[in-house]
Amino acid sequence: MDIVQAMKVFARVVETKSFTRTAETLNMPRGRVTVIIQSLEAHLNTRLLQRTTRSLNLTPDGSAYYERCARVLADIDDIERSFLDKKRSPRGKLRVDMPGALGRLIVMPALRDFHKQYPEIDLRLGLGDKSLDLVQEGIDCAIRIGTLQDSTLVAKRVGVYQGVTVASPQYLRNAGTPRTLAELANHRTLNYYYGRSGRTMSFTFEVDGKVVEIRMHGSIAVNDAEAYLVGALNDLGIVQGPRFMALPYLESGALVEILSQWKPRPLPISAIYPHNRHLSAAVRAFVDWIAKLFHNSPLLSSTPETDARCGPASIDAEDADAVDLAGDEAAPIA
Template structure:
């Protein structure tokens, strides 16, 4: 059995949904497709596909094998392409994980520019700020806020996000405006941000000159999603410390206003992370480079907005 060819046939059967369409796509007889899948199952000593008269269903083992086989074939195709002088454009499936706010407000609105440059890359975006098993889930890379602590990952810093404190006008009308960060521990409420990795509510820091204040926020609600975090502030549930780009629309609509303007926050670093065991392919490299430029442009725009606001 040619295992590599059998893997390609199996992957195509899964993607097309049945043996007939897979045979047509591969331009081979249906019996060849059937025999190769059966040989692969015999070699692996497991059932990969359950067949009925109408459709093919992937077994649990088949789903796991499909993910790994697809990854191996993709990397092999990319290796072949990198050795070919005729291949100038990176191509293939790119699986990326990122928080919903980064997807909705930063990456997705600018993807047309990415696809104009790299039309042969198919981008699959997983939205969420969760722990990821990069190998098992076949994730190529992830965009993460904050300095990574997982030593098994390679991290490349792609930029920083300007941070500031904000509250809804309805909150200020009810509780007043704080004049010092320490008031957020006793006299005011914050919206808590629950860090999924640390398993605790984050402790915001504020800076003024040489003074640094870390607070233990007093909150009535905490969330683990950036969009919900901002929406809770808009609803008047407390003060938030947020990247400027995430609240731009709320500021323009008057749903949020800046508080503690004399106190600054450390910029929020953004990293692209990927497993040490995974080769940094051309498709990942061009995406990381594109994203770094995008983050920098957002930071510059936010800085200009701040200058206009206080200048």
């Protein structure tokens, strides 16, 4: 039995809910479809479909088998396209996920250029901080911040995240400007908490090449990076967020950088994707494009100085899986 053909026939039966329509779309006799499904069930020693004169339904085993078949057949299509399309421009559907603020402020304004270069790529861009399993969710590529340790994923560094510690001028007039890290104990913050675990982010500073973590006091917490900065703009306290988001407010004077001699450690920004996507021309095109985009952005580009300082994110062991797959616990950027 040709198992790949059997999987294709079975998947088409599930999708069309009809042996007759399956035969028509695959250009084969209806009896051949029946024989292939019966042979597949005998090969697997399980019933995949419940058939009556009026309905066609999946069994529990059939449902599980169909999900696996769909992924395998999609992988086969990807592999074939990766070789057939070598001399053609990248094309097809591409699903990408990334932190919301990074997507809205940096990527979205440049997408016209991406579409101009790759008009045949049908891009679906997901923005948010929800931790997602790339394989289970069918995501081709994700942009994540922080240390990535999941060996089932391929990772390529495409940029560097730089943080900054800021507060509003009014807050500093009322509470005073801290001159040392120890003085932060006398100040408050608008806390940032991670949506997946609910854990509150600590401030981190590089001191003599080592990372110092400081837990700040605050009675309000948000899990959105833009709301986090808005809180600082409205005098709710000191925050530590992405420099690329804070820069317009720093330039206008709406926010003031403090403790600049002790900066947060830079974190790697990576494009990650399942091993079976590394041959996809569309994935390669997107990763190369976004690496160039970040390289041309001074606040996200990798330099010898940031590379020397760039280290793994300070993550509790219980949060490691979230960072491996999503990176949403490395920085307030969703």
